[in-house]
Amino acid sequence: MLNTVFLAALCCLSVSLVRAHPASPLSVAVVKQQFINADIVPDVVPKFDPIGVAVLNYSTTLQRLSNGQDVTQGNVTQEPVVYIHGTAAAEAVAGGPFNVTTIKYTVLAIDGNTAGSSNPNGYNLHYLRNDYVYGQNNDHTVTLNTTTAPVVPYQGPAPPSGSGPHRYIWLVYAQPANFVAPSTPVQGSGVALFNLTQYTAAANFGDPIVGTYFTVQVGPANASVAVTSAVDSTTLPQYTPTSTSSGGHATMTGMSNAGLKSEVSTGAAAIVVFALLFFTF
Ligand SMILES: *[C@@H]1O[C@H](CO)[C@@H](O)[C@H](O)[C@H]1NC(C)=O
Ligand SMILES: *[C@@H]1O[C@H](CO)[C@@H](O)[C@H](O)[C@H]1NC(C)=O
Numbered sequence: 001m002l003n004t005v006f007l008a009a010l011c012c013l014s015v016s017l018v019r020a021h022p023a024s025p026l027s028v029a030v031v032k033q034q035f036i037n038a039d040i041v042p043d044v045v046p047k048f049d050p051i052g053v054a055v056l057n058y059s060t061t062l063q064r065l066s067n068g069q070d071v072t073q074g075n076v077t078q079e080p081v082v083y084i085h086g087t088a089a090a091e092a093v094a095g096g097p098f099n100v101t102t103i104k105y106t107v108l109a110i111d112g113n114t115a116g117s118s119n120p121n122g123y124n125l126h127y128l129r130n131d132y133v134y135g136q137n138n139d140h141t142v143t144l145n146t147t148t149a150p151v152v153p154y155q156g157p158a159p160p161s162g163s164g165p166h167r168y169i170w171l172v173y174a175q176p177a178n179f180v181a182p183s184t185p186v187q188g189s190g191v192a193l194f195n196l197t198q199y200t201a202a203a204n205f206g207d208p209i210v211g212t213y214f215t216v217q218v219g220p221a222n223a224s225v226a227v228t229s230a231v232d233s234t235t236l237p238q239y240t241p242t243s244t245s246s247g248g249h250a251t252m253t254g255m256s257n258a259g260l261k262s263e264v265s266t267g268a269a270a271i272v273v274f275a276l277l278f279f280t281f
């Protein structure tokens with residue numbers, strides 16, 4: 001434990017005060033594959049090619065969630081703290097989306113319903129907040145800070161009882177320099193159906209730079225829900241049997257982000273299989 005604290009302190013001294021330790025390409029690839037395996041891409045999010053990772057911290061309950069974690073409704077009622085960090089390659093791009101001095105971010109969360117569900121009218125938006133900026137370093141990730149009021153204040157998951165495990169998908173977009181918040185949804189809106197494609201077009205956003213999701217189920221499911229498959233990180237092109245995580249990542253041990261865990265585990269055990277959603281009815 002002391003070691004961990006010491007290493008964390010060393011790491012933070014050796015990088016700038018705002019730059020966090022970069023995300024490994026493997027951890028990013030695992031998250032991307034989890035989105036595909038959970039049918040989030042392309043059903044809910046048309047395109048997802050992350051260049052880093054996002055982590056949610058429900059600070060009064062579970063703290064940091066793993067990507068794809070199954071949580072209870074009561075564990076996620078409060079607006080979480082959002083952390084992001086890019087890969088080393090993404091963070092090295094001058095004026096790029098991880099440039100701490102210039103870039104602001106939009107964070108939003110969508111109830112993606114259950115995997116394989118039919119949603120002809122779209123999905124409900126549970127959170128939308130613009131103008132996040134890079135905040136302080138927090139254990140290798142960077143806290144996003146904002147003083148701007150949310151457009152859609154966070155409303156925790158409330159899936160209908162019996163409707164199965166809903167996917168709550170969080171996306172982070174880099175705002176262009178000339179960003180003007182789209183007129184819809186209007187400031188202070190509640191949970192309502194949302195058209196992601198229209199919003200990102202109106203906001204002049206590119207694809208999300210990072211994202212994460214968790215699932216919430218209320219009551220036993222009354223119908224069968226598509227089974228989504230686990231990610232075997234050893235099958236990903238980013239995986240190399242000899243590569244341990246780059247220095248410093250061992251200090252992530254004990255944190256609950258799945259992507260980050262994979263970096264630790266690949267070094268140690270050389271194989272990591274992520275269980276996503278296995279449901280039997
Ligand atoms: C979660 O956020 C709270 C409040 O900012 C902070 O005190 C706590 O250290 C964070 N937990 C983790 C694991 O980052
Ligand atoms: C998470 O939710 C479960 C079930 O509602 C509850 O028993 C548990 O205490 C919660 N955990 C935290 C850390 O809030």
Ligand SMILES: *[C@@H]1O[C@H](CO)[C@@H](O)[C@H](O)[C@H]1NC(C)=O
Pocket residue numbers: 092093094095096099100101102
């Ligand atoms: C951030 O962007 C500014 C303005 O484009 C540029 O001057 C600066 O070099 C960039 N810094 C980094 C670290 O990319």
Ligand SMILES: *[C@@H]1O[C@H](CO)[C@@H](O)[C@H](O)[C@H]1NC(C)=O
Pocket residue numbers: 119120121122123195196197198
């Ligand atoms: C969202 O908007 C796009 C572009 O206008 C449109 O093609 C699509 O059908 C809309 N989706 C829903 C669910 O309304």
Ligand SMILES: *[C@@H]1O[C@H](CO)[C@@H](O)[C@H](O)[C@H]1NC(C)=O
Pocket residue numbers: 133134135136143145
């Ligand atoms: C971000 O928020 C934290 C905690 O509220 C604060 O300590 C820090 O100075 C803020 N950083 C910026 C860049 O606003």
Ligand SMILES: *[C@@H]1O[C@H](CO)[C@@H](O)[C@H](O)[C@H]1NC(C)=O
Pocket residue numbers: 160161162163222223
């Ligand atoms: C299953 O539960 C959902 C949510 O309560 C409800 O809308 C749906 O009609 C139910 N389906 C069946 C087959 O009972």
